[in-house]
Amino acid sequence: PINPDNPNGPKWPDGTDKNSLTKTVNQTIHYQYVGGQTAAPDKTDSTTFDHQVEVDKVTGKIVKDDGWSAENDKTSFDAKVSPVIAGYTASQASSTAVTGLTQDSQDNVQTIVYAPNAETANVTYIDDTTGKTLSTKDLSGAYGTTDPYRTNDTIAGYENAGYKLVSDNYPTSGVTYNEDSTVQSFQVHLTHSTTLTNETKIVTETIHYVYKDGTTAHDDYVAKPVEFTREVSTDAVTGEKTYGAWSAAQSFDAVKSPELKGYTADKAQIDKQTVNGDSKDLAFTVTYTK
Known part of the structure; x- marks a missing residue:
């Protein structure tokens, strides 16, 4: 009844209840990763349209239809900036704006997808x-x-x-x-990498005793050889060798020349000789003259 105190009086005509005279259009924007998981909370929006009519309270008839109008004149959904998520790029920098909404518009649903950078x-x-x-x-x-x-x-x-x-x-x-x-x-x-090895070198001393014509005057003197050692480092990549210092220097003792009757040696002795690892073999010649 239009008048609650008169239950048998005129009734509200069909289509004048709240649900019939009010329509809400909703918007939902989903933010998802490529796999479908939620990337950020949804953003929502809505606008409401009202339908105004005038009813004769005596007859219960609609006497005027003022049509539909949007509350606050809101007939659009603006573009909403997509959230920034580190390491991901949104398929759209913002949602798509929707204009021209009416009471007959469907709810608007948009999905922004985030792909990994x-x-x-x-x-x-x-x-x-x-x-x-x-x-x-x-x-x-x-x-x-x-x-x-x-x-x-x-x-x-x-x-x-x-x-x-x-x-x-x-x-x-x-x-x-x-x-x-x-x-x-x-x-x-x-x-x-390097490989370490030891290198050995032998140095000898030989003294030849000859006459002026080159023939042998006496058996050669051969000293006991001396031996030197040093460390060798070999580069496993290039094969290049790096040499350490030779062991300490050594000496050959002085050697007196043999006396041959009727002959005189041009060298009374071969003096003491000091050699090292870089030295070559020593060779001397003592010549005898009549």
Whole structure:
């Protein structure tokens, strides 16, 4: 009844209840990752349309229809800026604006999808012996993922070539791309392996005794040889050898020339001779003259 105190009086005509005279249009914007998981809370909006009519309270008839109108004259949904999520790029910087809404418009639903950014990293292999870069490995992957690359095989290859590992700061479980727009850099330092050996050198002294015509005047004098040693370091990468110092210098004693009856030697003796590892074999000749 229009008049609650008169239950048998005129009734509100059909279509004048609140649900019939009010229509709300809703907007929902979803923010999702590529896999469908929620990336950020939904953003919502709404506008309400009212239908105004005038009813004759005596007859219960509609006498005037003022039509539909939007509350606050809101007939559109503005574009809403998409949230910024580190490491991801939204499919749209903002939602699409919707205009011309009426009471007959359907609810508006939009979905903004976030795709992971492409990130990069690199690993540099350095020869500490020469200071030069041996090689560089460039890596890339989606934000939030872990790269399957490991340094083990490359290091093993260099070790087979004669290198020795000094340090490796690349993560043992692989680099995780968690620094957006930053190139993550790692270094593997190697040095040349070396092999140490000992080198020996013998130095001899021989004295020949001859007549002026070159024939033998006396048996040669052959001193006891002296031996020198030094350490040799061989670069396992280049094969280059580095030599240490020879062992201490040594001497051959002075040697008197034999006396031959009727002959005079041009050298009464061969003096004491001091030699080292760089010395050549010594050879002297004593000549006898009648």
